[in-house]
Amino acid sequence: MMADRSMADCIEDYLKEILSDVDQIELKRSDIATRFNVVPSQINYVIKTRFTLQNGYLVESKRGGGGYIRIAKVTMGPDAHFIEELLQDLPSQVTVKQANDILTCLTREHVLTEHEKCLVETLLSKETLGVLAMHDAQAQLRARLLSQLLNRLRFESERE
Incomplete structure (x- = not known):
């Protein structure tokens, strides 16, 4: 269980590092899974739990062969x-x-x-x-x- 957690942290850190230079990224779930040698469902877990609206991210996802995950940073409004x-x-x-x-x-x-x-x-x-x-x-x-x-x-x- 601890290995899963630290891998999730690594994936989160990697995605946040990419997002530090841009407001939005688009990636393939399978590419990230291959990079970290994990199953795509591990990527789903990280996206679903770490990149939420409450944490300041909008996520759009399309499954399938041409599928993608788009993560966009959002900022708090004045209200x-x-x-x-x-x-x-x-x-x-x-x-x-x-x-x-x-x-x-x-x-x-x-x-x-x-x-x-x-x-x-x-x-x-x-x-x-x-x-x-x-x-x-x-x-x-x-x-x-x-x-x-x-x-x-x-x-x-x-x-x-």
């Missing part, structure tokens, strides 16, 4: 601290009212436009999530969706 606080206070179940209150707050702080707020409200509504019979399941899914939105907003890509 990152504010959004981080919202995330920390987000319960595991969120009512429609709680979700709408958070969206209103994000709109007031100019993180979302009014149009974006309305779109997200529609996605988080009882009508949309009503396919789940259990009210608790709706509230849990609403919380997860809102959490993902907040994480994405927290790490807005740098715009030139």
